[in-house]
Amino acid sequence: xxxxxxxxxxxxxxxxxxxxxxxxxxxxxxxxxxxxxxxxxxxxxxxxxxxxxxxxxxxxxxxxxxxxxxxxxxxxxxxxxxxxxxxxxxxxxxxxxxxxxxxxxxxxxxxxxxxxxxxxxxxxxxxxxxxxxxxxxxxxxxxxxxxxxxxxxxxxxxxxxxxxxxxxxxxxxxxxxxxxxxxxxxxxxxxxxxxxxxxxxxxxxxxxxxxxxxxxxxxxxxxxxxxxxxxxxxxxxxxxxxxxxxxxxxxxxxxxxxxxxxxxxxxxxxxxxxxxxxxxxxxxxxxxxxxxxxxxxxxxxxxxxxxxxxxxxxxxxxxxxxxxxxxxxxxxxxxxxxxxxxxxxxxxxxxxxxxxxxxxxxxxxxxxxxxxxxxxxxxxxxxxxxxxxxxxxxxxxxxxxxxxxxxxxxxxxxxxxxxxxxxxxxxxxxxxxxxx
Numbered sequence: 001x002x003x004x005x006x007x008x009x010x011x012x013x014x015x016x017x018x019x020x021x022x023x024x025x026x027x028x029x030x031x032x033x034x035x036x037x038x039x040x041x042x043x044x045x046x047x048x049x050x051x052x053x054x055x056x057x058x059x060x061x062x063x064x065x066x067x068x069x070x071x072x073x074x075x076x077x078x079x080x081x082x083x084x085x086x087x088x089x090x091x092x093x094x095x096x097x098x099x100x101x102x103x104x105x106x107x108x109x110x111x112x113x114x115x116x117x118x119x120x121x122x123x124x125x126x127x128x129x130x131x132x133x134x135x136x137x138x139x140x141x142x143x144x145x146x147x148x149x150x151x152x153x154x155x156x157x158x159x160x161x162x163x164x165x166x167x168x169x170x171x172x173x174x175x176x177x178x179x180x181x182x183x184x185x186x187x188x189x190x191x192x193x194x195x196x197x198x199x200x201x202x203x204x205x206x207x208x209x210x211x212x213x214x215x216x217x218x219x220x221x222x223x224x225x226x227x228x229x230x231x232x233x234x235x236x237x238x239x240x241x242x243x244x245x246x247x248x249x250x251x252x253x254x255x256x257x258x259x260x261x262x263x264x265x266x267x268x269x270x271x272x273x274x275x276x277x278x279x280x281x282x283x284x285x286x287x288x289x290x291x292x293x294x295x296x297x298x299x300x301x302x303x304x305x306x307x308x309x310x311x312x313x314x315x316x317x318x319x320x321x322x323x324x325x326x327x328x329x330x331x332x333x334x335x336x337x338x339x340x341x342x343x344x345x346x347x348x349x350x351x352x353x354x355x356x357x358x359x360x361x362x363x364x365x366x367x368x369x370x371x372x373x374x375x376x377x378x379x380x381x382x383x384x385x386x387x388x389x390x391x392x393x394x395x396x397x398x399x400x401x402x403x404x405x406x407x408x409x410x411x412x413x414x415x416x417x418x419x420x421x422x423x424x425x426x427x428x429x430x431x432x433x434x435x436x
Contacts (some may be wrong), residue, residue, distance in 0.1 A: 003038060005034050005038050005039065005155065006038055006039055006040060006042045006328075006332050007040045007042070007078075008039050008040060008042070008078050008079060008328045008331070008332075009042060009044040009076055009077055009078045009079075010026075010042065010043045010044060010045075010077070010078065010079050010080075010081060010324065011045040011046075011047070011071045011077040011079070011080045011081065012043050012045070012046045012047070012073070012081050012083065013047045013068060013071070013072070013080065013081065013082045013083060013084050013090075013093060014047070014048070014082070014083035014084040014085070015046050015047075015048050015055050015057070015064075015083075015353075016083065016133070016314075017313040018083050018107060018313050018317050018320065019046070019073055019083045019231055019241030019317075020055050020056060020057050020082075020313070021313035021314045021316070021317035022059075022081070022320050022321060023043055023046070023055075023057045023059060023224075024317075025058055025314070025317050025318065025321055026041060026042075026043055026321060026324075027043075027057075027058065030042075033197050033325060034046070034076055037325060037328075037329060037399070039323070039325065039328045039329065039332070041328060043059070043063065043072065043323065044063065044076055044077065045063060045065060045071045045076075045077060046059065046063050046064050046065070046073050047064075047065055047066065047067070047068035047084075048064055048065075048066060049066060050066075051064055051065075051066055057346055062224055063111075066233060068084075068089070068093065069089075069093070069096070071243075071258070072093050072096050072100070072102070073095045073097070073100045073102075077102065078100060078102065078103075078328075078331060079087070079103045079104075079105070079295075079324065079328060079331065080093075080094070080102050080103070080104045080105075081104075081105045081106070081320060081324065082094055082104060082105070082108060083106070083107055083108075083320070084108075085107075085108055085110070086108070086110065086111070087110065087111055087114065088334075090106070090108055090111050091115055091119070094106060094111075094119060094130075095119070095122050096123075098119070098122045098123050098125070098126040098128060098130065099122065099125075099126055100125075101127065101128055102124075102128060102131050103128040103129040103130070103131070103327040103328075103330070103331050103336070104123070104128070104129070104131075104327075105129075105131045105132070105134075105324055105327060105380070106130070106131075106132050106134075107132065107134035107135050107316060107319075107320060108132070108135060109135040109136065109205070109208045109209050109212060110208050110224075112132055112208075112210040112211075112212050113207075113208035113209075113212055113223060113224040114208075114223060114224055116211075116212065116215060116217075116221065116223070117221040117223075117342055120339045120342060120405065121212065123336070123339070124338070124339060126323045127271055127336060128165065128327075128336050129326070129327040129330055129331070129336045129337050130344055131143075131323035131326060131327055131337070132212070132322070132323070133316075133319040133320070133322060133323045134279050134316045134319040134320045134323070135209070135212060136162065136209045136212050136213060137160075137162055137209070137292050137294060137306070137308075137310050138164070138292060138308070138309050138310040138311045138312060138315045138316045138319065139308050139309045139310070139312070139314075139315025139316060139318045139319050140292055140293075140294065140306050140308040140309070140310060140319075141306065141319070141322070142213070142294055142306055143212075143216060144322075144326070144359070145306070146213070146216045146217050146296075147216055147337065148337075150296070150298065150301070151160070152215075153298040153299070153300055153301055154298060154299035154300060154416055155217045155218065155258065155296060155297070155298050155299075156257060156297050156298060156299060157255065157256070157257040157258070157297040158213050158214070158217050158254075158255070158256045158257070158294060158295070158296050158297070158298075159253060159254070159255050159294075159295045159297070159433070160213070160253065160254050160284075160291050160292065160293060160294035160295060161251055161252065161253060161254075161284055161287050161291075161293050161294075161310075161349040162206050162209045162210070162254050162292050162294065162310060163200055163203075163205050163206040163209075163292075163310070164289075164292060164296040164309075164310045164311040165187055165192045165193045165197065165200035165201070165205075165290070165311075165405065166200055166201060166206070166231075166232050166252040166289035167251065167252065167287065167289065167290060167291065167292070167310075168183075168187050168190075168192050168199055168289050168290045169183040169184055169187055169193075169201070169232065170183075170232060170235070170240075170249075170250055170251060170252065170275075171238060171289050172186060172187075172381075173235070173240045173250075173288060174240050174244070174249055175288075177235075177237065179237060180232070180233065180236070180237075184197060184201065186386075189398045192311070201231045201232055201233050202229070202231035202233065203229035203230055203231045203232075203252065203273040203274065203368075204224075204229060206229070206252060206254045206273040207224055207227040207229040207254070207273045207421065208224050208227075209254065210227050210254040210255075210256055210271050210273055211223055211224050211226060211227050211271060213254070213256050213294075214226075214256035214269055214271045214345070215342065215345075217256060218256070218258050218267075218269055218345070219340060219341075219342065220269060220321040220342060220343050220344065220345035221342045221343065221344050221345055222269060222271055222344075222345045222347070223422075226269075226271055226345065226347045227271045227272060227273060228271070228272040228273070228274070228350040229235060229272065229273040229274070229327055230273065230274040230275065230429075231252070231275070232250075232252050232275050234427070235250060235275055235428055236427065236428065238360075238397070239360065239427070239428045239430070242358075242360075242388065242399055243277050243358075243430075246277075246401075247279060247280050247281075247394070248277040248278060248280065248285075248432070249277070249278055249280065249285050249286070250275055250276070250277055250278070250345060250430065251275070251276060251278050251284060251285070252273065252274070252275050252276075253273070253274065253275075253276045253278070253284070253433065254271075254272070254273045255270070255272050255273075256269065256270070256271045257269070257270050257271075259348055261346065262355060265346070266346055267346070268345075268346045268347065268348040269345045269346065269347055269348065270347070270348040270350070270353055271347070272350060274430075274431060275428070275430055275431075276430055276431045276432065277358050277430050277431070277432045277433065278433045279433065279434075281341055282433060283295060283305050284305075284433075287307065290309065290310065290311060290312075291307065291308065291309060291310060292307070292308065292309070292310025292311075293305055293306065293307040294306045295306075295309075306327040350407050351406070351407050351408040351411070352406065352407070352408070353406070353407050354405060354406050355404060355405070355406050355407070355431040355432065356385070356401065356402055356403060356404050356405070356431070356432040356434070357400075357401070357402045357405065357410055357430065357431060357432065358399065358400070358401050358402075358428070358429075358430040358431075358432055359399070359400045359402065359410075359414070359426070359427075359428075359430075360375065360397065360398070360399050360400075360426070360428045360429075361397070361398045361399075361400070361423055361425075361426055361427065362395060362396075362397050362423075362424045362425045362426075362427060363395070363396050363397075363398060363422055363423050363424060364394060364395065364396070364422040364424065365391045365393070365394050365395055365396040366422060369396070369422050370389070370398070372420060372422065373398065373417065373420070373423070376398075376413060376416050376420065377402075377413055379413075379416065380409045380410075380412045380416070381405070381409055381411055382402050382405045382409050382411040382413050383402060383403040383404075383405065384400055384401075384402060385400075385401045385402055385403050386400070386401045387399070387400050387401075395424065397427075402434065410429075414426055414429065427431040
């Protein structure tokens with residue numbers, strides 16, 4: 001005996017690049033989804049600011065509305081998808097939908113990174129799903145594996161390239177010899193970078209994503225302010241060339257790791273985003289252009305890597321659709337994904353972390369400069385592993401690779417070096433990723 005499909009009526013908040021791609025994907029995959037799941041998914045309302053704009057999708061005009069507040073609580077809406085971005089009104093709209101017992105799918109990384117714990121709690125109180133696969137790595141399935149497949153896995157570290165704009169820029173600098181400014185301009189022309197690229201190139205975008213990853217991977221609430229971030233705007237062609245000569249590439253990496261507390265207390269979490277020298281033997285070194293990849297290290301499973309397009313309308317819409325099907329199936333069954341308690345994370349300061357470093361100095365090309373610089377390193381207990389020096393006129397550039405050292409000691413070294421008369425400037429400061 002056949003069973004009638006279950007109607008699922010969806011409200012879509014926002015119809016930009018991702019929203020329009022999602023509407024097209026839902027319509028195109030409707031019959032296949034219904035055949036395989038028994039879910040008759042239809043977008044019955046789309047909230048936009050300007051009703052006069054042609055969105056380029058095959059949807060009846062009456063489906064569009066500019067009354068977004070009424071749409072999220074309408075009786076003829078079962079599930080809400082939020083794709084407007086920003087903090088408000090997105091936060092209030094999501095909370096209203098959850099309070100009304102409607103599952104919510106969002107791609108809003110900034111909102112989750114700042115107010116995730118409140119939203120997760122509201123979803124639990126409403127007994128419905130809050131899903132956000134599209135918020136972190138575009139089309140790459142990451143949140144669901146962390147929440148479900150790896151739920152019992154003792155995850156030690158997540159290391160990833162999670163910003164396509166910066167990865168594209170660094171790829172152009174590495175493979176084509178482009179300057180930072182030229183590579184950025186090209187990224188803007190292609191639509192990878194915004195007119196104001198600050199959020200991407202200074203690490204804020206990746207930092208928000210890293211906070212979400214850490215929260216789900218380690219089961220503790222991490223917010224954007226907990227994430228140390230540095231960008232790529234100071235990276236030069238000479239930095240790229242030096243890395244290449246020494247078997248590395250420079251990538252903007254996000255790192256979230258669980259560390260045993262030094263005082264015997266609960267484990268601490270360290271989360272950071274910064275440019276780093278990645279050895280060519282490491283899987284992340286081969287991630288090019290606007291692609292993303294996330295490398296997961298677990299105590300039982302060992303090492304995993306997830307790879308794919310981290311941005312773009314269609315890949316991101318694919319992630320949203322996956323969440324929509326999941327949420328619709330749970331809604332039909334009267335259940336939802338459980339977050340569990342999310343205590344506030346014990347965050348380890350960046351000063352207390354250790355790494356090997358690559359440091360670039362521009363100095364006067366004079367006798368005794370190297371000895372003075374080496375003495376400064378020694379004053380702070382930072383050991384030099386290797387050095388490369390080149391000169392032009394009255395100036396020399398010295399590039400040091402250190403042994404593993406505490407961040408605070410390296411920072412103290414750099415502060416003293418900047419005050420030396422014969423040090424003209426400190427250039428790039430890059431951590432060196434181990435392994436591979």
